[in-house]
Amino acid sequence: QVQLLESGGGLVQAGGSLRLSCVVSGRPASSYVMGWFRQAPGKEREFVAAISGSGGTTNSADSVKGRFIISRDNTKNTMYLQMNSLEPHDTAVYYCAAGSVANMRYEYRYWGQGTQVTVSS
Numbered sequence: 001q002v003q004l005l006e007s008g009g010g011l012v013q014a015g016g017s018l019r020l021s022c023v024v025s026g027r028p029a030s031s032y033v034m035g036w037f038r039q040a041p042g043k044e045r046e047f048v049a050a051i052s053g054s055g056g057t058t059n060s061a062d063s064v065k066g067r068f069i070i071s072r073d074n075t076k077n078t079m080y081l082q083m084n085s086l087e088p089h090d091t092a093v094y095y096c097a098a099g100s101v102a103n104m105r106y107e108y109r110y111w112g113q114g115t116q117v118t119v120s121s
Contacts, residue, residue: 004096006112006113011120012072014088029072029078034079036096039093040091068082086119090119093114095099097111
């Protein structure tokens with residue numbers, strides 16, 4: 001069975017950077033499209049970025065374009081989110097997810113437990 005584990009969250013000042021990691025176990029990571037989501041206190045979970053199984057195609061939310069970079073290293077069964085120029089509104093629990101393509105959209109079946117990112121002003 002597939003399991004996902006996020007790491008790399010923490011406390012950072014505005015303008016700083018963090019790199020999140022998500023390790024896939026149970027199946028080869030290349031079998032899945034993957035993505036990052038986040039949920040701020042009192043708000044619904046929102047899409048951050050996604051990446052194809054091979055890593056050849058990426059997409060990100062407008063709110064993070066130019067600041068966040070999604071990537072993956074399938075030899076390590078790991079997906080990354082490089083977060084630059086962090087702002088207080090980026091504060092949230094960040095979740096990694098894995099799934100498959102359906103009707104030109106990603107459908108996520110597997111979810112990690114989340115890692116906290118806190119950005120101070």
